[in-house]
Amino acid sequence: MIVKFLRPASSFKGVGYSFAKILLDKGELMEVKNFGALSGLSNPRAEDYVNYLEAVTDKNKRIVYPQLHVTISTKSRDHSKSELTGIAEKWLEGMGYGSNPYLIIFHKDTQNNHVHLVSTRIGRDGKKVKDSYERIKGYQVLNQVIGLDENLQAQKDKNNALTYNFSSRAQFMMLLEIKGYTLNLKDGIYQIFKFGKKLDSLPVEKVDERIADYQQNKKRLEQLRAIIEKYRPDFNPELFPETSKLAGGGEGKTTGYNSELAGMLQRNFGLQIFFHAKDGKQPYGYTVIDHAKKAVYKGGDLMPLAEFIKPAPEQANHVTINKPVEIAEFPESEDFESPQINGDESENWYADDIENYHTEFTGFQAPGIYLPPLRIDISDDIDDEQINGRNRKRKRKARTNTR
Known part of the structure; x- marks a missing residue:
């Protein structure tokens, strides 16, 4: 599963983008929270939500890019729209946005189910929600929500890599890098990092033993x-x-x-x-x-x-x-x-939808597609x-x- 922060914007264009998808029957509004009096309207428009978000944001004039726009994606149809919505709500709570007004919109026009989350980075108290190292924190919170044990997964991925036949250390490292890990060799030990922290380690002699056993098929x-x-x-x-x-x-x-x-x-x-x-x-x-x-x-x-x-x-x-x-x-x-290739910038199997958004609205420089x-x-x-x-x-x- 992937969490992707889209580039912050000075206005709430993510709302208009998502509602355009809904009008084209390519999206579905799944959840609306903390919009006060708007909940009493029978059919609020996109501009109504934008105006409300701007009213909350106006409490802090110093923030240049107040929009929070995030996607949470699952591979193929592994999670339904309802499951993704539930995950998104818990993720927003864990990131500190649970009390802010937010929208969750399900997109169904790509081969991978995903939801868009749009909110403001400004709370009702006028303070900005803490966003230090938010890309790393975003994955940590997501992993907690879905019950993924990061250390256990790292061990599994490491052990799986050791079952491959390879003829060099560089090839072994490649097997873990395609899953989003970073390896650092120090004092004869591979330190294995992901999500901004060390998750596991491996003596280099274990890798060398596998290299010694290599047989070309x-x-x-x-x-x-x-x-x-x-x-x-x-x-x-x-x-x-x-x-x-x-x-x-x-x-x-x-x-x-x-x-x-x-x-x-x-x-x-x-x-x-x-x-x-x-x-x-x-x-x-x-x-x-x-x-x-x-x-x-x-x-x-x-x-x-x-x-x-x-x-x-x-x-x-x-x-x-x-x-x-x-x-x-x-x-x-x-x-x-x-x-599945896990990681932050290396995940691209939903780029067909995200890339269009970047080009049209934010000027974001999207990563290349296919291989990390x-x-x-x-x-x-x-x-x-x-x-x-x-x-x-x-x-x-x-x-x-x-x-």
Whole structure:
């Protein structure tokens, strides 16, 4: 489950945005609390709620951005609109907004159920609700509301990562970073952080023991190569940059790289592809996380990067066909649900709705969509095959590549 703070605004545009969704039958007003005399009206308008919020806010002229606009999302339909509303009310109470006027609106126009919460940051006493470290606190309160034991979950995620086959420390760290954790190696111990605090630790020798046990599954790699070649004609493997979204529909800096083929592999075969690049340059390598078989591979073990992103001959004038993916042809690749990637800025599976709001109302620079940015530099973990191709023989020849 995700809690997302949308950028504070000087006016209560979140009300108009949500009521526009309601008029289009894409939203439903679930809860209205602490609006005083407005509760006596049979059919209050959006501007009535805005006027009330502004009246409360006027008690403190020093606050430039009084709007609180938050979304709480669940993956797919895991929680109903009523369950999400109950969670949102408890969350507002835990964050200190329980006595403030607020609206909760359910949105039903995306594949993930979510609610929007709109309130004022000013209380009836004219004081601003404390918002120090609110992104961290927001997750802490949400976890308390849904009964998530953060330390226990960290232990489970750590232990699950140790069940994967991986060949380097960087690959192990990647398994936890995609779930929103930050790792810091100090005095031979990995300190594991999330939600702004240390949740667990792990001796580095435990990771090294798993590395020593690593065995490459050549049969699986052959199967994955067969899958890629089968679907290359229908899903373009050429890379395209993913950029942050700016107000007005413009594009910001490059946040990563993706391809149609990589997206299909994750959706249908549990293969998460990470393209590694620096300083906005083209990727120098890639890593494959095979969730279906719990293994991590250097991209070069599968095929050189140049080969992976090379279009099929018939894609000279490519148009995506989106043929059905026949997973049954590959019995070892069971139908797989992509893992949930927990974290604050890295959660994007409801961005189709949020991004529209950012662009139209707030000028918020939204994060790139698809894969979360990783802070791991694995350039030393990329083997020579990545750049020069399979079976290159050195034989004391001068190195011809640069990286």
